[in-house]
Amino acid sequence: MSRPAGAAGRGPRGRTPVRRPRHAIGERPFIVIWETTRACPLACLHCRAEAQTGRDPRELDGAAARLLMDQIASFGKPSPLFVITGGDPFQRPDLTDLVGYGTSLGLRVAVSPSGTPTLTRANLTAVRDAGAVALSLSLDGSTAERHDAFRGVPGVFDWTLEGWRDARALGLKVQINTTVSRHSLADLADVAALVRREGAMLWSGFLLVPTGRGEQLDALTPAETEDVLHFLYDCGAVLATKTTEGHHFRRVALQRAVLDRRGERPELGPLYARLSARAAELGLFDGERRAVRRPPMDVSSGRGFVFVSHTGEVHPSGFLPVSAGNVRSRPLPEIYRDSGLFRRLRDPELLRGKCGACEFKAVCGGSRSRAYGATGDVLAADPYCGYEPGSFPYQDELRDLTESTKN
Template sequence: MTARRMRTVVRRPRHAVAERPFIVIWEATRACPPACLHCRAEAVTARHPDELDGADARRLMDAIAGFGRPGPLFVITGGDPFQRADLTDLVAYGTSLGLRVAVSPSGTPTLTRENLVAVRDAGAVALSLSLDGSTAERHDAFRGVDGVFDWTLDGWRTARALGLRVQINTTVTRESLEDLADVAALVRREGAKLWSNFLLVPAGRGERLEPLTAREVEDVLHFLHDCGTTPATKTTEGHHFRRVALQRRILDAHGERPRLGPLYGRHMARAAELGLFRGERRTARRPPVDVSSGRGFVFVSHTGEVHPSGFLPVSAGNVRGRPLTEIYRDSALFTALRDPSLLRGRCGACEFKAVCGGSRSRAYGFTGDVLESDPYCAYEPGSFPYRDELRSLTESTRCRPPGAPYGA
């Protein structure tokens, strides 16, 4: 296996992530009609009086543009960002600065063709929508409001017809676990640029949901890897998906398969029953991107607090008092998260730590320590057999020091 082929297993940003994030997500509001079981924001129906106003939001976008070119992807999320009357103006302003702007609305009656046309015409390039069940019964029960499934599907189809790139987000919980193959089939049938699976983090209302076991998560990650040639697939707060991609590339080269559990077998059997792997498929899987909490990723709350992730409720500062560029580059929290040598427990001992590092949000949610082990990872450090090939892979994708250029 050539070094060039190995490097494509995990995609790297083209710039030093210690200097410039790959993606900035702004929680424009926490106002949102549904009452989703997993909601990290514990969203409410009314807007918060201390939300960043239009002038604050423009200053935030100025700061994001100040990171330089290529600018980070800027995602306006919520809550439901359509609850803000100035959403279209903000999209237009970000676009005028040269930012690539995406919008992540909720499935509500605001998800209309008129609103989608407005954000597209203002310059939005993409839309992300949540789908946590393959049927209205499943999805609406998870979202806590009847009709959300139909609103989401209508908005999804409209967005695609308008030329917007669509990402579908699915939260992997005990409730959705056995439905993943059906959701994958729906995503393939309706069409999406990307299917992103969010591995549950115990934050907000998500603290009340039953966690998965590490072995279940391992089966899910391998199933998602196998789905990668049908809908393009990624994970959020599932950074060990990169480990799986590296392992599977090496095992495939040796004609070997991983030893997985019964959940993986059920997923694959259901996928075969649904015809998920029949017909036209992508020529290659979409390589996961080497971006993690505070390392290429930054989240700004509705009140301006800056977090390494929306699922990690530890603030490094507020954009009203300190420039985002300064917080991202220099704060103690962010610089610590970019140093894999500081990780503790099994994550600290793991040979994949520079390219995976585990979910810092989940580590904090379960232990109160952002540098502890990710309890959703079943891998035992040092147990993968092909050490030389693995070393070549992990060294080709390891973090660069600040200012060092990234390869393609």
């Protein structure tokens, strides 16, 4: 199969294809996400939180939120990235105060609002002035018709685009998140072209997890998932690209690094061919390329990643509805470091099925959220992965490359 124009080139010699946090992930997470509220006026088809129009009276109040941030700061330096999400965090009138408090503790604070009428330049200016350094927004279609149909409310596309442009003008770093489901497959190259045109720090492809309203959406097949991951890898040549709940993207990055060195291409399916053809029509890979490809970060549920719900429940991921404790009764560092659930998730030797037999288990491990959603077992195989363990032909080169990713 021919390489699309501008697709995955060889990075600088010695640069690892997969990054790992500089500190021990058993001691300190790389990222903490806090669901400030489930209140949100949208009705998104995939919503993990099954968001409601009103706020839950059980939410962590301002005092409890400050205690949570104190606990996050107690992990030590460098502090985890702290993401304030929802629902729509702008539904909380104390959002700016919370951002300011987290910043005063030395936390790097990002905000993940919904594309609603609250996404105004004034609100964005307020959170920036309070210390927020980054913003993440969702874009699930390249047109208003496509995006608004997925989000359930007309006007969301325009609000999102305006907020995106305002945030960049204000100096905020912007991450764009796109849900990869059957609904968005035909539009994926168009979304990538829009992200490249508008400019973003990062584009994240979220591989759907069957939880919340997402249980009603059609899942991709493992073969389609593989095609999407390789297309996202190609996109990394022209825009910084990552995945959410697509941990086998790290496997793809390692495989493609070996194949690229050998001048070979993977055998992929018809979806990859269609996405690549559409990207070529749009000129996605034309023009200037990134000087350095952004390697994916080796962070997974409970392994460098922790999610705190609006009521204080601590989960390995927002898409894995199993609690390891509550910050109201047990400090977050203690839960993260010592809970049995988190310890199990950090041990790749406990994985079952194909994930347990896979040579990539220590650097990939599959989506524990999707495994749980499909089987009820957090250690089962990821049903979206079509890779057969041991089938990659250049195992010696792969081992050398995998060793280079270790701390």
